[in-house]
Amino acid sequence: MRHIISILMENEPGALSRVVGLFSQRNFNIETLNVAPTEDPSLSRLTVTTIGDDRVIEQITKHLNKLIDVVKLVDLTEGNHIERELMLVKVKAIGAARDEVKRTADIFRAQVVDVTPNLYTVQITGDAVKLDAFLQAMAPIGILEVARTGVSGIARGDKVLSL
Amino acid sequence: MELLSGADMIARFLQDEGVEYIYGYPGGAALHIYDALFRQDKVKHILVRHEQAATHAADGYARAAGKPGVVLVTSGPGATNAVTGIATAYMDSIPMVVLCGQVMSHLIGDDAFQETDIIGVTRPIVKHSFSIRHPSEIPEVLKKAFHLAATGRPGPVVVDIPKDMTAPTERYEYVYPKKVKMRSYNPVTRGHTGQIKKAVDMILKAKRPVFYTGGGVVTGKASEGLTNLVKQLGYPITTTLMGIGAYPQGDDQCLGWLGMHGSYESNMAMHHADLIIAIGARFDDRVTNNTSKFCPTAKIIHVDVDPSSVSKTVRADVPIVGPASSVINEMISLVQGKEIANPEAVSAWWQQINGWRAEREGKLYESSKPGEVLKPQEVVEALCRVTRGEAFVTTDVGQHQMFAAQYYKFEKPNRLITSGGLGTMGFGFPAAMGIKQNYPDDDVVCVTGEGSFQMMMQELSTCKQYGIGVKIVNLNNASLGMVRQWQDLNYKSRHANSYMESLPDFHLLIEAYGFTAITVNTLDELDAALERTFADKHELVFLDVKVDPHEHVYPMQVPLGSMRDMLLSKTERT
Numbered sequence: 001m002r003h004i005i006s007i008l009m010e011n012e013p014g015a016l017s018r019v020v021g022l023f024s025q026r027n028f029n030i031e032t033l034n035v036a037p038t039e040d041p042s043l044s045r046l047t048v049t050t051i052g053d054d055r056v057i058e059q060i061t062k063h064l065n066k067l068i069d070v071v072k073l074v075d076l077t078e079g080n081h082i083e084r085e086l087m088l089v090k091v092k093a094i095g096a097a098r099d100e101v102k103r104t105a106d107i108f109r110a111q112v113v114d115v116t117p118n119l120y121t122v123q124i125t126g127d128a129v130k131l132d133a134f135l136q137a138m139a140p141i142g143i144l145e146v147a148r149t150g151v152s153g154i155a156r157g158d159k160v161l162s163l
Numbered sequence: 164m165e166l167l168s169g170a171d172m173i174a175r176f177l178q179d180e181g182v183e184y185i186y187g188y189p190g191g192a193a194l195h196i197y198d199a200l201f202r203q204d205k206v207k208h209i210l211v212r213h214e215q216a217a218t219h220a221a222d223g224y225a226r227a228a229g230k231p232g233v234v235l236v237t238s239g240p241g242a243t244n245a246v247t248g249i250a251t252a253y254m255d256s257i258p259m260v261v262l263c264g265q266v267m268s269h270l271i272g273d274d275a276f277q278e279t280d281i282i283g284v285t286r287p288i289v290k291h292s293f294s295i296r297h298p299s300e301i302p303e304v305l306k307k308a309f310h311l312a313a314t315g316r317p318g319p320v321v322v323d324i325p326k327d328m329t330a331p332t333e334r335y336e337y338v339y340p341k342k343v344k345m346r347s348y349n350p351v352t353r354g355h356t357g358q359i360k361k362a363v364d365m366i367l368k369a370k371r372p373v374f375y376t377g378g379g380v381v382t383g384k385a386s387e388g389l390t391n392l393v394k395q396l397g398y399p400i401t402t403t404l405m406g407i408g409a410y411p412q413g414d415d416q417c418l419g420w421l422g423m424h425g426s427y428e429s430n431m432a433m434h435h436a437d438l439i440i441a442i443g444a445r446f447d448d449r450v451t452n453n454t455s456k457f458c459p460t461a462k463i464i465h466v467d468v469d470p471s472s473v474s475k476t477v478r479a480d481v482p483i484v485g486p487a488s489s490v491i492n493e494m495i496s497l498v499q500g501k502e503i504a505n506p507e508a509v510s511a512w513w514q515q516i517n518g519w520r521a522e523r524e525g526k527l528y529e530s531s532k533p534g535e536v537l538k539p540q541e542v543v544e545a546l547c548r549v550t551r552g553e554a555f556v557t558t559d560v561g562q563h564q565m566f567a568a569q570y571y572k573f574e575k576p577n578r579l580i581t582s583g584g585l586g587t588m589g590f591g592f593p594a595a596m597g598i599k600q601n602y603p604d605d606d607v608v609c610v611t612g613e614g615s616f617q618m619m620m621q622e623l624s625t626c627k628q629y630g631i632g633v634k635i636v637n638l639n640n641a642s643l644g645m646v647r648q649w650q651d652l653n654y655k656s657r658h659a660n661s662y663m664e665s666l667p668d669f670h671l672l673i674e675a676y677g678f679t680a681i682t683v684n685t686l687d688e689l690d691a692a693l694e695r696t697f698a699d700k701h702e703l704v705f706l707d708v709k710v711d712p713h714e715h716v717y718p719m720q721v722p723l724g725s726m727r728d729m730l731l732s733k734t735e736r737t
Contacts (some may be wrong), residue, residue: 010347013294014282025287055474062471068291068311071347163346 002031002070004049004076004083004153006161007064011037011044015069019046022067028052028060032128032150043135044073049128049151072161080156085126086149088113088154089135092142093120101141108134119144127151167337169298170199170329173262176305178205182233184224184600185209186217190237191277192264194559195329197235204659209600209629212621214241216593218248219619222257223557223594226580228601229384231258231312238264238326239277243284247587249319250288254584255405258317258380260308265294265325282323290318295328299335306340315350316469317382332714351468354485354493362440362464362481363497369438370508371460371515372398375421375450378405378583379443379467383487386410386576386595389442392495396503399516401429403444405583408573422450427729428519431717433458434727435515442466442614445488446477446579447584456725466490523731527569531711539563539638539710541686543570543610546636549693554606555580555598559615560589562644565716567610589618595633596626606697608634613666614643621694623676623703632701640712641666648715652730673705680705 009015016035023030028050035046052061057075064070076083093101093115101120105112110124124134128151135143155161167175173196177185186209189197200208211217214236221232232252236245242263252259266275282292291311293304301324308320366372376471380389380402386409393400393416400410402419410417419426421433439461444450446465450654451457454476459601465472465479466487483490503509528540543566546554552572557580558564564581573579580598582590595609616637626633638644646661673680683692683706696704721736732737 014292017283018286023288055478059471059475066469066471068345068348 001053001057002051002077004047004050004081004151005061005064006076006153007046007048007073007163008038008043008071008161009046009067010069010071011042012069015044016046018067019048019064022063023048023050026059026063028056032148034150034152044082045101047150047152056096071163074155076153076155079159081153082156083151083153084125085151086123086125086133087130087131087134088147089122089124089138090119091122091138091142092118092146094118097141101138104134104137108137110134165337166330166334168195168199168334169295169301170195170331171323172298172301172335172337173324173329174199174206175337176201176302176339177233177370178203178313180305180309182206184597185233185235186220186597187235188214188217188237188241190241190264192238192266192326193235195331196262196264196324198331199329208235210625211593212624213412213619214244215248215589215601216596216622216625217295217301218245218252218259218261219587219590219593220597221259222248222252222590223580223597225252225257225597227598228595229577231309232597234259234261236261236263236278238266238281239279241277242281243279246284246288249285249321249583251582251587251590252319253288253290255378255582256317257319258312258537259319260305260312261319261321261662262320263323266329268296268325269487271325281321282704285321288319289321292321292323294323295325298328298330298333301328301335302340303343306343307345310343310729311348315348338678351439351485352489352718354466354483354490356493358481358483359490359493360497363494364481365438365462365464365481366396366440366494367498367501368504369398370505371435371437371512372396372440372509373432373436373438374398374400374440374442375403375433375444376400376406376409376442377403377444379486380406380409381443381576383443383468385443385486385488386493388488388491388495392491395495395498397509397717399432399513401425401432403447403450403583404568404581406444407568407579408576411574412572413574420568421726422447423452424569424718425715426569426732427523427718428516429730430720430726431519432516434725436461439463441479442491443468445472446475448476451477452720452726452728453723459724460633497501508530526732528714528717533687534685534709536709537683537686537689538714539566539640540570540714542636542689542708542710544640545689545693546608546610548572549690549697550606550608554578554608555595555602557581557591557595557598558610559609559611559618560586561612561615561646562640562648562714562716563610563612563615563638565645566638588615589634592616592619592633592635593622595623596631599631599633600629604700606634606700608636610636610638611642612644613637613639613669620672623673623678626703627676629676630701632699632703634696635704635705636696637669637705637707638710639666639669639707640714642711642712644712644714645716646727647712669707670706678705680707683708
């Protein structure tokens with residue numbers, strides 16, 4: 001099963017490599033990875049999506065918790081949560097395709113953020129399934145480049161991941 | 164307020180931390196630190212002949228003394244040579260602090276002379292690592308390093324120190340940090356009371372219980388408590404290789420150790436048990452054999468200080484995360500004054516166990532006949548007799564390691580010092596040096612083989628320099644015995660590279676360093692030679708014993724089988 005694990009960790013050099021290294025070292029898998037400092041500059045929030053059965057996920061969270069740089073973590077998929085990913089896509093847009101790309105972007109509530117005579121750059125946010133669907137829709141027209149941030153997420157309701 | 168250079172801060176910190184010995188080897192990036200150590204006389208630096216030996220010596224010291232071993236090496240090759248020793252300490256959860264010199268900060272990343280990203284290289288084999296970014300950080304970082312190394316589940320910590328951080332011209336305020344606070348590191352100090360109650364309830368009701376205890380009891384200094392608890396209950400106990408001596412092996416309740424080369428009765432008892440009480444052990448593959456066939460009828464209580472060890476390979480029915488000592492003490496207080504619920508069942512269980520014991524009694528190996536080449540097992544039994552079972556015994560890795568663990572009877576924890584997790588050949592001799600320095604009046608003996616010994620024999624020179632009187636018992640079968648055994652069993656005796664051709668004349672080699680060497684060829688020479696070896700506690704003696712190269716280590720679990728599937732000799736199996 002796919003899990004989204006959010007980690008608060010020390011914003012220190014080497015912290016990220018320890019987290020990423022742990023996954024390869026213990027043969028865990030990383031689907032997406034996303035990391036940036038939080039409102040507290042001493043903390044970074046890292047969100048990783050991974051696939052594994054309950055036993056594997058238990059081991060992943062235990063080993064992550066064991067890392068000295070990891071202050072706190074939550075498996076967002078254990079409860080209701082909001083999952084978002086941002087993607088920038090360059091799509092071929094010549095002739096009739098220019099309208100088709102724009103229309104499809106509208107349907108997905110995506111925005112065209114840059115234009116040249118030959119292509120559109122589209123920005124889209126949503127969960128991974130929606131982004132995949134958009135890519136599928138664009139494929140026949142011609143995808144030139146894709147930049148995805150990887151999943152970021154937060155729990156619904158009053159639950160807060162903080163110190 | 165006192166102003167010190169980074170290098171002087173390191174020397175001063177080590178003094179304030181109470182460090183007695185530091186094992187190392189100098190080089191460019193570490194020279195400021197070496198100069199600071201030279202200008203003081205509290206911390207003694209031991210110059211090894213290879214950085215790997217520095218880590219093993221510090222490791223041996225740490226195991227025997229129960230406090231962190233300290234290593235100092237230079238950047239690049241100095242640090243990479245230390246890697247095997249760091250990995251050895253990591254796998255066996257040994258507290259160690261490794262200070263590595265590094266090229267100057269402004270050169271990092273330029274592929275400078277003797278530059279290696281040692282933080283990156285060691286990342287998977289350390290508990291944590293630090294890079295010094297400003298000299299003023301040194302006291303706090305070192306305090307954290309020692310704290311992390313020694314607390315919770317212990318382990319090695321690497322501190323990378325760029326040369327400019329120790330420059331003698333730049334001075335900063337030094338205060339010894341008495342306390343350390345880390346928001347992300349709070350090792351558990353006691354187990355969950357509810358879980359412990361539940362466990363004790365199951366323990367009292369068990370019909371076929373077995374205690375299975377490991378290195379966590381030794382490093383957690385919980386041997387006394389464990390012995391009390393097991394005695395009080397009257398249950399059988401088996402230990403892992405790392406846990407040997409945590410419970411006196413001569414006691415009737417002790418079944419010996421378990422696993423791949425564990426005793427027949429231990430493995431049989433584990434397989435048939437209805438309750439396994441695992442404390443400070445990690446269900447390693449050398450213990451469990453095939454986990455899907457592991458202890459089919461047993462419920463499992465698992466006590467470990469490291470939550471990630473619990474249910475890692477075998478699911479625990481009652482997991483308890485906490486230090487062995489406090490959990491055991493809590494168990495003792497809950498057991499006190501209570502009777503076990505099924506005394507008849509337990510006594511029937513003992514009958515069954517004693518039956519297994521009787522089956523193998525006197526059949527463990529065949530003694531050598533007069534005039535024949537010695538059996539390695541006989542040598543270890545004689546060694547145990549001559550040293551009254553009281554010596555510190557270090558080993559290298561292979562057949563001799565298993566024989567030492569099987570036939571030396573350890574009554575105390577921390578007396579068998581062996582690389583259990585990583586299985587590092589070359590560990591034993593430098594580890595013995597580290598122990599001997601801490602216990603100068605005890606017998607410290609390295610049981611080794613001619614293959615392993617040649618991996619670290621340059622340390623004879625270190626022993627000469629510091630007058631370290633360790634004993635070396637070389638079980639010389641002129642082959643890599645364990646490799647050869649596997650080749651006999653699995654490769655139709657095709658001995659690919661397991662034969663040690665062109666061995667040195669150990670006699671001449673040892674004498675070249677000014678030490679005594681004794682050669683033993685037959686059983687009638689053995690006891691006198693051992694007496695001579697241990698005559699002077701402060702003299703290094705090398706005992707070269709020619710032993711039978713055809714001998715195998717038994718019992719041996721059958722691969723992919725359950726715990727009870729064992730080869731018992733070259734012709735018998737369960």
